[in-house]
Amino acid sequence: MLRKNKERRISLLRYWTTRYAITLAIGLLVLAMLSVVWIRHTTLENRLDVSEFLAAELASRIAGNQQEAAGGQETYLDDDMIEARDELMKMESPPSIFITDANGVILSASEQELYNRDSFPAVILKKDNDVQTFPSINNDNALVYLIKKPITVDDVTFGWVVMLQPEDEFADLNDEYRLLALLILGSGILGWAAIYILSRRLARPISAAAAAAKEIRNGNYGVSLMPSKAKEQEVYDLVTSFNDMAVRLEQLESIRAELLAGVTHELKTPVTSISGLLQAVKDDVVTGEDAKEFITISLNETERMQTMINDLLEFNTFAANALPVSTAPHELNALTRDIVHEWNLARNADSIPVHFHPGGHDLIVLTDPVRFRQIMMNLLNNAAHAIEGTGQMTVTVIDDGDGASIHVSDTGIGIPESEQTLIFERFYRGENKKYKVRGLGLGLPFSELLARAMDGDLELKETSPSGTTFTLKVKKVNVP
Template sequence: MLSVVWIRHTTLENRLDVSEFLAAELAGRIAGSQQGSEGRTSAAYLDQDMLDARDELMKMESPPSIFITDAGGTILSEGEQDLYEENAFPSSVLEKNSDVQTFSGLKNDMLVYLIKKPIVVDDVTFGWVVMLQPEDEFADLNDEYRLLALLIIGSGLLGWAAIYILSRRLSRPISAAAAAAKEIRNGNYGVSLIPSKAKEQEVYDLVTSFNDMAVRLEQLEAIRAELLAGVTHELKTPVTSISGLLQAVKDDVVTGDEAKEFIRISLSETERMQTMINDLLEFNTFAANALPVSTAPHELNELTKRIVHEWNLARNPEGIPVHFQAYLHDLLVLMDPDRFRQIMMNLLNNAAHAIEEKGQMTITVRNEDPCALVDVSDTGIGIPDSEQTLIFERFYRGENKKYKVRGLGLGLPFSQLLARAMGGDLELKETSPLGTTFTLKMKKQNRPPK
């Protein structure tokens, strides 16, 4: 609509300007002919070639009505059209300052544009050139409107084609993702989308993320199934042992010292089963944010050295060499010492389980702003590539550890939760067949409290 208004306004202004210019040109020619004939008005004429050029320039179908009058407005000559039937134009119209005006002095009250220019010879006005053109014809813009309509229709078709092509390219991978999501909802986690067909970056990210999610869900489903079997087995085995041992004591199958040994083994199995249940309950409690963690500044070198010494005395029956490397300066970190002890004990136990024959462990305290780091390294068998992304999943147990060490697979996930609750983190730094290193990050206390 703005384009229509703008085209109408500019075209009308241009046509009026051209008509005014041609009227002035015609008046100038008539004035020149008047001078050559010593003022005889019979020499006044209309230049048809000029009128044709004017019509061609303004692209108008019907020519204007052109009149030549004397100084008083009496019509001396007129064109072929009979638009104005009076013998003279009102003097009030000719005396107006504006050369372009609207005029309604016709019998049918038609509104026309009137363009007038004086015929001047030696500064004396001998007459007027008057042009009349109906307003509806003057503002006839059919060609311009057709061009505008073609542009709008062409732009619309081009935009529709672009939107259609783009929507097709976007809808196909989205439809495929929706169909794959239905398969996952039905329990089929083996679906996969082809990322090479997605050329748009956003669609490519969607497809690759969906594939990663499907793989992740498949892994978690396998872990869940293994969890049920593992937890059931881990809890059923001590119950079966306890039941058999106590039944033997009850039926007097064993007596005396042998019966006491059976009871001692039953109590040991009961304690181990209680430990697993406590671990499970504590993990669930902490995962639900119901287990408080309070942090305060502690010196990392001294606390780590004390925990390593405690583990070496109480939980290192095989005498694995443990090397402790403290940082050159004191490091104050924000931590809960009890939770830090839990993390370190679990990392040390895991390192000892990874060492099959002769080996050693190294605990290193480092400073790497803005964190303080504790590296727990061993010379064990390492972690396979297929298991490295799963070791922090709850209840996951690696193949090498599954049959060697009994447990629920909560040690590393619980330790990571504790580290993050204290503002730090626990990461697998590196692993190979020559050994493994876990890094515990702790938040430093830059200024000691006053």
């Protein structure tokens, strides 16, 4: 654990930019090496081709002059030949040019640093290859390229044009290498800048979310992230979801505070009442029938407090999956009719009738009748509490095809819009109900857990100032 805490953490921006820079550098280095090999090869080939062309051109001019000359071999070095040689000399690294007779004897040479003999061996001139290499006379490790072209008149070879140039001058690629280095460096900087900008754009909302999460961890639930203008769907979802979570946590924290105050009040009130009543009996403040009435009231308060505690314990037990639910096939219309009849008998004095509308045919569903009764009784209790004065409640069974639904409707005051998303939260009690009905706010959350445990669901179907409808969905058994 200690080692884990000491592990170095780096920012997202630095993490991605450094790793991308390393990957980019390695990739560009490999690309540069391959490019150097390719440029060296292609440039050398191109320069050799150009040199061959110039040697052939020079040989052609000399052959043309030979045809017009009346004399012997001294005509090889006329003005045209000097002009052609000067064109070659204008090259950045001009080759050494030799003009020989048919036997290889050197008649003219631009310079003799690369070759200082009087003639070229016949075996070199007679080879089929116009481009050859041989070691330099000054440096055995360096190569010299030899390019030869015959001086031919009427298919008769009168001599040779020979060009010599060192390999390092042929392969002098400083300009090409500088251009390649510039391109590689520019690509690297551009690529790094792009990933830096993109990583920074991605890191900002994540950093903001992390900072806001620390505030929430410290108990400040009022934080929120600025609305994101990012085009990335994931970043937008992160910001909006975090804001929704923060609002939700703030609501739950408010509910938790109200729960603590509410539970304290709900339990303290009967305890105070019981204590006062029993103290009055003990001190003989009341006697006879009054004392018995005080004791009866104390017992009722005790029973009510015990009911709240049992609800709390039962909810926690079920939420921990420790309370079993046993489902079996039952006829939904008959099961619901019995519950409505029981309710009407028990609550006859309240003058709030419940009208039952069964389904058009028998509906066999999988349910636990005990848990089903708990859910229905809670929904009917809530419906009765929502009605102020006179009104009515309706229970309707509907066949949904794959399942069945029980709609519990009332003509009460409805649920405010601000409370509709919170009614299934544990311990939440609405403003209209908080001061009129005693309880812990576990009825609907517990009923929802029970419904889902039976492969069904409980949801708020609709609500308005003229009434509310809850829908209990159950799983239907298809009977052939």
